[in-house]
Amino acid sequence: MTSRKSSEILREFVEDHQHFFDKTHEKTIYVIGLVSCLCAHISYFFIFHMLNIKEMMYFNIGSIAFYIVALIFVPILKNDKSMLLYLSDLEIIAHAAYATYLLGWKPDFGMFLLLIIPATFLTQGKRFYIPFIVTFISMAIYIYLKFIITDETILKYPLEDAGILRAMHMINVFIGAFVMLFASASYMLQREYMEYQLVSQRETFKNLASIDPLTQLYNRRAMNENIRTIRRECPTTTTSYVIGIGDIDNFKKINDTYGHDIGDKVLVYVANLFISLIPKGGYAARWGGEEFLFVIPEATIKDGVEFTEKIHKSLRAHIFEIEDCEFGVTMTFGVNTGIQTDKIDSVITKADKRLYKGKNNGKNHTEFTD
Structure with missing residues (x-):
């Protein structure tokens, strides 16, 4: 960011x-x-x-x-x-x-x-x-x-x-x-x-061209540029960077139950967590709908998992209050690493597959292996 x-x-x-x-x-x-x-x-x-x-x-x-x-x-x-x-x-x-x-x-x-x-x-x-x-x-x-x-x-x-x-x-x-x-x-x-x-x-x-107006995170086009920059600036060809994709669990149910305005508030809250917790030099984006993508330069899988755990911890501690109703929100993440010689699309695709593996394995956690 x-x-x-x-x-x-x-x-x-x-x-x-x-x-x-x-x-x-x-x-x-x-x-x-x-x-x-x-x-x-x-x-x-x-x-x-x-x-x-x-x-x-x-x-x-x-x-x-x-x-x-x-x-x-x-x-x-x-x-x-x-x-x-x-x-x-x-x-x-x-x-x-x-x-x-x-x-x-x-x-x-x-x-x-x-x-x-x-x-x-x-x-x-x-x-x-x-x-x-x-x-x-x-x-x-x-x-x-x-x-x-x-x-x-x-x-x-x-x-x-x-x-x-x-x-x-x-x-x-x-x-x-x-x-x-x-x-x-x-x-x-x-x-x-x-x-x-x-x-x-x-x-x-x-900002209009690169920032998502709702969450104030980077949009998909700008994020691709940021990832290319991070990959290009890796100090060595073997230095890894971390890409993670997170998805808000059961987000459609939140929209259907409480309305899209509340859904937007959830998205903004999650986006603010990314803004406040992303490590120095990292970027976060709204990848689409309720999906978020982050990239951390010169980092390992462990660094990516530690960051997602901070997101998990913050979400578990927060309760959304809507009139007489209270509800919590969780996220599922897929994390992957890449180096200079890897194609960015391949790194993202692998992180995405791990995300859906996490969805199938009970949600509300981070997957970092195949």
Whole structure:
């Protein structure tokens, strides 16, 4: 059951990571981005206030109001919240363009017109065409400003003080770096989430193809693959492996007396015994109906019989209670060994013959000889 246990561990790992990307944490990512933009514009407001650039003061008041409204809409929007980020991209473009128009290129507000392009593509939304629209708008404005604002252009607010220009430049570089860092981190988290979803779906499809839905044991097709793997990985050509087939005694009577729902519960209980008791490296499968097959690598007949005795002991100690009725369940096993040179079908057939020998010899025990 090693492979099955590893599948369960992987599935649990995926589910644990999916909790990180649930709706609450998705909101947190958007809130962090919007709050960061809000704080940046509050800072810009005070900077422009100190520089007495009224147009940009008023613009930032509008930007602050926009981000406050956007934060209000984060918990309200249930589906595509990426529209908030796209609108933020347009706000950043407008802010950068207007600041560049008023102050020129030296404070580096124009840098945001270029940075916003990769940041927009890193925002994974449902509308794939929007990043292209944002890119077109940003590039068109950038090229237009390059044509109309040159070294000879008379600016409304020319900043000549080297200290102010250096401070403004550093602030813009810091904010620009944060924008790219946040966009990249959001993209990476979303990409990881998509990969975990793919892993989860792949595991689900794999389980559907290889796991019996009722008992959660391997089905017949998958079990044949597991047996081939065990035979192939035997360290020597004389190393034996054990195959056993078990059948629930009088199972038809259980179904006829108590109903198929109770019969299913018996099957699940027996399957859980196999899951909990199978030795390390072994596999168990629902072979068909009420038949179960197990294989244990690098084992002898004695190992196989010891395992079946554990099943016998557990079943004898358990009583099924159905309303006012109580009943027990027993199993009969046939056990056989094989080596690399043996045909798997022959090993299974011999174990099956021993099973039916056990049925004819009183049931409720394990046959391991011919």
